[in-house]
Amino acid sequence: MRDAVIAGGGPVGLFLATELALGGCSVLILERDEEVTSQWKALPLGMRGLSAGSAEVLYRRGLLQAVIDASGADTAKVGAAPDAVEAPGPRDVSHFAGMGLDAADIDVSALPYRLPSPAMEGLMTSLEAVSSVMTQRATALGVDILRGAPVTAVTHDGESVTVTAGGQEYQARYLVGCDGGRSSVRDLADFDFAGTEPLFTGYVAKVTFADPGQLSLGFNLTPNGMYLRTPFEGHLGMMDFDGGSFDRSKPLTREHLQEVLRRITGTDVTLNDVHLASSFTDRAMQVTTYRKGRVLLAGDAAHIHSPLGGQGLNLGIGDAVNLGWKLAATVQGIAPEGLLDTYTSERHAVGAAVLDWSRAQVATMKPGPNAPALRQLVHELLSTPDGATFAYRRTTGLFNRYDLGSAHPLVGSTAPDFRFEDGARLGELLCQGQGVLLNFRADHALQRAATNWEDRIRYAAGPARNDLGFSAVLVRPDGVVAWASGEALDLDTFEQAAARWFGSPQN
Template sequence: MRTEDTDYDVVVAGAGPVGLMLACELALGGTRTLVVERLAEVDETIKAGSVNIPTAVALYRRGLLPALTAVQEAAMSRFREFIRNSKNNKNNQGEGGAVPPPKFAGHFAAIPLTADLLDDSDPAFADLGPAGDVGLILQASLERLLADRARELGVELRREVEVTGFDTYDDGVTVRLTPTESPTESPAGSPTESPTHEVRASWLVGCDGGRSTVRKLAGFDFPGTAPEITGYQALVTMTGAEELKVGWNTTATGTYAHGPLPGRILTVEFDGPPVDRSAPVTAEELTGSVRRVTGADVTVTEVRTATRFTDNCRQATDYRRGRVLLAGDAAHVHSPFGGQGLNLGMGDAVNLGWKLAAVVRGTAPEGLLDTYTAERHPIGAWVLEWTRAQIALMRPEPHARALREVVTGMAGTVDGTTYLVKRISGVWQHYDLPGDHPLTGRSAPDLELSDGTRLADRLLGGRGLLLDLADDDKLRARAEGYADRVDVRTVACPARPGLAALLVRPDGYVAWAADTGDGEGPADALAVWFGAPTRA
């Protein structure tokens, strides 16, 4: 085995959206990061189809909104094409009525939520800024966008290599990397040993999916519930599609969705998990599932991309073991219903990135990493319960169907739709941080400032922000010693005359806030989140 002398601050296993977002955040924090990925190219397998508001806002705060908007418009063009081709289909009104409008509303347990019943005047949707209009983003498109961004920031990305082992020490980790291509042949025709090599790093983060090698090798506890369903999602060419209803539909034998992209089909059957999740999904297998669930005489003639999924539902009890951390599906797995998986992982990456970078730089104590599990684990646990509830409502048995009728009626009201969309969209998410101000622990509002900028414009560099809205020289003096970590800006916010100051963490969450006349200072919050001040 050959050893390289290259040192990194962090090795990230996995170059999906979560691993790449984490690498971008680490790079903004000044760390030298290596991302390793077993696949040669971006995975085009059809997976997540949308981002929620916390994900869109996080990307907006890093200057990626124009790119996101372009990606969404391309997806909307395909959506409109699908609707045009379906306009003569007598069944093109799915369960729940009209085809969903461009503004994302979502579904709960395959019960569609119509946007015209959403009360968007609810305070939870206030001050989102332009990111609130972004939603329809395919996972592969997001992965390409983040890969380009990571390269711009100087992240090293090695493809066709995977983590096959590691050793941890008090001050770091040695990671063994093995190419994923077939071993070379010796002159006699027998395979030789794969050219495994080692890299040294201070930290290793597993973003390598639900079957995470890093999680298994590190020995993380991963309790949960076993799968009950077999689901398929695919982009295909098929005959007989005119008999399928557009949107989400429930039948006597399961659930299916048709659209919103041309050729997209999803089925769910409640006859147990698949025998082999890793085997290629064939046209015959998809045809059988579609016919059993829909009752339509559909034949899949070509499979462009397809995947199986289950409702296996598990979560690591802690997201850190010494020098090894987990993020994304490596830390939690669940069914895809409600569109939470990708977004949950992106939230992990944004929360962990700045904290790990601060520890690497030495500007924050290692104990700051304890707040990663403390803040993200409860949100992950909620997602697992949210998806379990949906599986329970989708079961094709009398008691579940009776309860489903009740929930469908509630979802068909303004209050019901608004409640469910607030949960699905993620606007409810917050952290339990010290302080009594209603903004503390919540995502910072995208305030319009008197100099023509918005709050998000002040977070592009991934640094902390002390926003002085009352021109308070004493407030600014309290931030002395943090100039290398926190930007201090004095500006007014006419729309919030009573708000005097905000201390915003690099992930965009409010660490401290004060209204005019409160007389409180941010010194404690600065010390907790940004470490000790630098002395002259």
């Protein structure tokens, strides 16, 4: 019997598998697709944006450079000056409802507890690039991947889960559905899925234009919807505010796509050929809990929304890094009581916020007589330092904060990339998926206390190039600060935090 079966071999399922393998778990991935690659995963149709928060997650597992290389990304946009002791302002920012944000408008002073890091910026990539890197890592860690095996049945009790896929049964202690927006696991395990119905049908296609000069590059809001052209030849996206009525209701013909495109653009543009096309909607739904007994969900299986702002893949990576170490500790029998339940309590709120962010963008883009006034108002607000900084905080993935019961603003937030004087970085110390205790004052009493969790918490001591006024910081395996101390070191609160997240001390 496996420790875990993961349904879905996309980036989220693969990343989760590597997290579980780092935690000593035996893992099997069941992937419905037989082929590893497809046009939907490669550029341009498979294009995805990794936020700075996701880049940070990859950096903390030693995977960032491999993803950069596989993506052909501009490495000049990633990282910070090696000798810097303070984080620079962002160079790249996202957009809201097709309206670009200006990095110069970001108020850096309103972004606390930041330090230079190799993962300061996000990057453009593809599903193919991320999946290839994660597949290599998963295989190297001993994860088994079975392709052409869609999940068709799930039964679970208090001891195990039995999964039927490809006509075979597989038994595991836990099952995690990472099988996308139309998740079989979600349906078979009867998760409640609630949310809002769509306002538009969206289209993504690879086409040949007879007259591409009629269409501008970038996001283009019009009185009848939105269209997107990227620098990739023939790459087209559209939003048609039809209430989502067309999505998957009829064949996607060249004639239909051309009719929609002409109506949205107000031009007589002609499509010579449609090589590949698909539709989607802005339906925004989320499961009410991410766990039902021994079945859990992550990524699009747990939440769906429009692709505006490129939050989907990033949200899924956040789910995986939050769940992996908690599930591994539970499997190994070292998890404190209730640890696995914190996956829902922490990630559900983050997912709900992304869904609302998506809904707000759709509402801003919806055509109508009042739409230009609303868009102008939002544009003016986003052009202010407060507005731009607020939007940046909401989209970058670096400023989520879990409620861990402490009023300190760093506790529950992603840890700055502290760098010791000898050059060692926190991100490098996290690569094996353990917790990390940073002792900047090399306090011997704290060191002695830490030995009680030395099999679960990696210890590092010494002065930091910039300790931001802290004497010690305890970081969970997912890079979230579990405890932080100023000058007055409190061993009792450290031991409480260590026990809460890493279980009973061994001594």
